[in-house]
Amino acid sequence: MWMFSCLLLGPILAQGEDPSVANGELTPPDLPFPPMPSKAVVGPTLADSVNSWPPKRKPLKEDAPNILLIMNDDVGYGAPETFGGPIHTPTLSKVAQHGVSYNRFHTTAICSPTRAFLLTGRNSHNVGAGQITEAASGFPGYTGTIPKSAATLAKVLSGYGYDTAAFGKWHNTPVDDLMKSGPFDQYPTGLGFSYFYGFLAGETSQYNPRLYENTNPIEPPRKPEEGYHLTEDMADQAIKFIRANRALTPDRPFFIYFAPGGAHGPHHVHKEWADKYKGKFDMGWEKLRNITFEKQKAMGWIPNSTKLTPIDPTMVKWKEIPEEQRAFQLRLMEVYAGYLEHTDTQDGKVVEELERQGLFNNTLIIYVLGDNGASAEGIHGTIDELLAENALPSAYQQQMEVLNRDFGGLDALGSQHVDKMYHSSWAWALDTPFKSTKLVAAHFGGMRTPMVMSWPKVIKHDPTPRSQFHHVCDIAPTIYEAVGVQFPTRVEGAKQMPLDGVSMVYTWNNVSVKERKSAQYFEVMGSRGVYKDGWFASVFGPRIPWAEANETRMREWNPDTDVWELYDLTRDFSQAEDLAKEMPDQVAKMKQIFLMEATANKVLPIGAGLYTIYYHPEEGPHSPLTEWKLYEGLTRIAESNAPGFHSGQNSLATIDVEISANASGVLYCVGGTAGVVASSTRLKQKSAFFQRLRNRLKLASVIRHFFSWYQDVGA
Secondary structure, eight states, X not given: OEEEEEOOOOOOOOTTOOTTEETTEEOOXXXXXXXXXXXXXXXXSGGGOBOOOOOOOOOSOTTOOEEEEEEOSSOOTTOBGGGTOSBOOHHHHHHHHTSEEESSEEOOSSHHHHHHHHHHSSOTGGGTOSSOGGGOOSSGGGSSOOOTTSOOHHHHHHHTTOEEEEEEEOOOSOGGGOSTTOOOTTSGGGGTOSEEEEESSSOOOSSSOOEEETTEEEOOSSOGGGTOOHHHHHHHHHHHHHHHHHHHOTTSOEEEEEEOOTTSSSOOOOHHHHHTTXXXXXXXXXXXXXXXXXXXHHTTSSOTTOOOOOOOTTSOOGGGXXXXXXXXXXXXXXXXXXXXXXXXXXXXXXXXXXXXXXXXXXXXXXXXSOSSSOXXXXXXXXXXXXXXXXXXXXXXXXXXXXIIIIIOGGGGTTSTTOBOEEEHHHHHHHTTTSSOOTTOSSSTTTTBOOEEEEOTTTOOOOOSOBOSOEEGGGHHHHHHHHHTOOOOSEETTEEOOOOOOOOOGGGTTOTTOOOOOOEEEEEETTEEEEEETTEEEEEOOSOOTTSOOOHHHHHHOOGGGOOOEEEETTTOTTOOOOOTTTOHHHHHHHHHXXXXXXXXXXXXXXXXXXXIIIIOGGGSSOOSOSEEEEXXXXXXXXXXXXXXXXXXXXXXXXXXXXXXXXXXXXXXEEEETTEEEEEEEEOOOSOOSOEEEEEEEEEEOOOOOSOTTOSOOOO
């Protein structure tokens, strides 16, 4: 044993069916349903009694659809071949070819809030999810805890009799709860899913993932050397779940939430997938963007009147990349492309299982291509994303020296040995035709994503894109209407908040129907915007995701002096023409609308998402302990509950440890391939007795940036 001290809405109905009745029963407004009354006859003796089991409640229609909800990670609007991009996405194409597509569908520009919107049908700040869980704060819209009054899709559907399962990324559990003893109410299984297989973090290695099954931390079933890849494993697990449902509970429809870590960093994929794209990006990012734009127009994915927005003056142009560095930058992009195709292919394995089981025709598939736009967090391109995210120097020459010396050169990109991210300008190219990238809530490059739905039994295929303005919070109301259930007034005793989303069912078989969503706000760390009846007003915010942090800009930022932009989206699909100077009255009107929306949805104070991640990291989620008693074999302690050696903190630690003679090894380690803090000892002594060693370590963190604890790296 050793001690460590540290300072620190309406249903889809068959013709003539009563909307309040399913299988002859009136659906009650509260969940869970009360027990069905017993029909047993109870007499003084068994001879006077009659055994009878209570009948099973059947709150669903006999033909209630299965639901498969797919959402990938960090994918730009202009990435998929399905809609004019350079990357092969056969599953996205397949679903689109059996259903309908949406070209004005939006997310939040960052992962945790998007997922909260998606799973609850409420605005993310309204359910405490205005920021990633690692950067939660005490402001009501940023606590990182989804309230009981915002029951998730899984909670409601399971109450109506669905089998529910989630696979992949789950970034909505408070980091304070990541302990083997719980609490578990904010884990997927606590929020309505009967089964979970994936990771509880913003990202993880695809080769050595920090996996959970339900609430239990587990290790991958195979090693990277045996061909293991997390996304493939996820698909296999989802297929097993479907088969178990068919074998054991075929009377129950299922809801599967399939959320791969791809194509979020680190970009991990086997070499053969990346090799498919050799030479396909040699033209550079500006020309790639031009090619994609012309294809998007030619296929009718975007209006012919759309204008291609120019590169931001703060972004790097392809001609500015020295010739000797271009092979490195190109390989980074090739790996990303292979990774996205590989991810989409694994999505497709689940869809193929539906076909094998004869379930495809009566399964509602909703495929959201990305939880936000393409990510610029790789800045100048890197073999280790945490170098870029923590503003550490990572010169091209140094990176190539490490690649060539230790890992065999460029072919190591995409392997388990490096946690690479591509150049931020590739992200801009993949967000064609829009401005900006992930983490910007002012421009659609960060928050507009392709979305497709299919349900062959109900939705007639139509290749014409739906252009009604919709948002990820509209998914839950769509599913409730499709299933034909009434949204409960109470769930497990908690009175439910109203849904903020609007069902999209009305668009399925009517491409030109007038849109029903009149307003929607957007906000990410001070970057913000609001949509209202065809108008969009926005503020870029203090952060520039594709550039190193500007300390002066951050310190001096004042939301009251932010410059607002204004766009008429009825004429300007890509936000190419800022009308703010021409229409100051409309700007003032939109600012007031944003303030009303922000107030109603707990967005205020503006900038709260930066409070613990930038201004006061010492007030962020962390263990209250200053002394830990740790024992041999104690592993998988979440970083948030371990001694605080991470960016934004200076820590002085004293380790008291009992070590046998001639012992050597690691005493304490937190981290992984991308970055690590460790203390080790190597002792050579004649005595065989245990000794008490007092080893004083000074581990000073000098890194101060935004996403220092983003990866699931357990102690």
